[in-house]
Amino acid sequence: MELMKVAWIRKEGYPVGHPAPGRLNCPCGNAPESQLKREQGNVTCKCGREYTYNGWLIKEAPNENR
Numbered sequence: 001m002e003l004m005k006v007a008w009i010r011k012e013g014y015p016v017g018h019p020a021p022g023r024l025n026c027p028c029g030n031a032p033e034s035q036l037k038r039e040q041g042n043v044t045c046k047c048g049r050e051y052t053y054n055g056w057l058i059k060e061a062p063n064e065n066r
Contacts, residue, residue, distance in 0.1 A: 004057040008036055024055050 007025040014020035023031040028047035034040065040053045048061035 006051065006055045006057070008034060008055050024051055026051075028061070 006027070008022050009025055009031075010020050010022045019035075022034055022036055024034050024043060024045070026032060026045045026047065026049055028045060028049070030046045032043050032045040032051070034043050034051075034053055034055075036054060038053055042058060043051045043053060045051070045061075048059075049057060050059035051057055
């Protein structure tokens with residue numbers, strides 16, 4: 001597995017300078033939600049990929065060939 005990080009995208013409509021929810025830009029398009037907080041723990045996408053709270057890939061989707 002190669003080192004990979006996806007973008008964390010902030011949800012629109014929240015005032016600048018205040019915490020806001022967001023999502024991880026998973027290549028499958030499901031965009032799992034993330035709070036960008038370490039205490040949130042890992043984020044699992046519907047496709048099976050698992051990320052750290054800030055977008056580093058931990059586990060690839062089942063049957064994914066790279």
